Amino acid sequence: MEVLKVSSKSSPNSVAGAIAGVIRDYGCVEVQAVGAGATNQALKSVAVARGYLAPMGVDIICIPAFTSIEIDGAERTAMKLLVEIR
Template identity: 50%
Template structure:
């Protein structure tokens, strides 16, 4: 499973594109984020990636968990999102549609 690391300065649209591409090709991706700003960028990217996957008939399922990482010989707590592709059960509404 591919691992993406998201920082506070990561662009959500770019991360969303990577998430969608990996879900299409591999069916799963792991995302790691340390700190509240990085987690915020990750959650935004997951929401954007859902929109990218609609035309492929796919949705995503993300399971967050706390993990300990060794960063420069220092233990840090991160959030890990295990993300899986799944068939789209119900069509999502298109933004701006009434």
Template identity: 50%
Template structure:
């Protein structure tokens, strides 16, 4: 999976373009951000990329988590965002399956 590193000075529009570019070739990409400013830029980029990806008939889902990254000789904990793209039809089918499962359990 391709990893995009986001910093506090990253331009959200450029990161969004990179996200959309990767998602046009594959179904997932990971963003890594260390620090509040970097996380803020990553979240903005994901929101912008959502529009780009939706225009191509896909939806994106984001799975956040923690990641340990080496910065120089230091280990730092950052936030990772796994961004997954699914075709709109596939996403709708999954949502319907979830609803049916809940209805069956009741």
């Protein structure tokens, strides 16, 4: 599964385009975000991606979960958004 990493400085429109592209190619994508700002941008991106895909008759769902990732040798908790076609 393709993994997209989002930061608090990520552009929601750019991430949404990436989400839509991966959904068109593979049917599912995992979006990871660490921190409140990054999670905010990730959720906005999923909403925008839904708008990008709707005219093509593609409806997506988002399943939130937590995951552990390693950043600079330290283990951190990240928000994982599993986005897939309904």
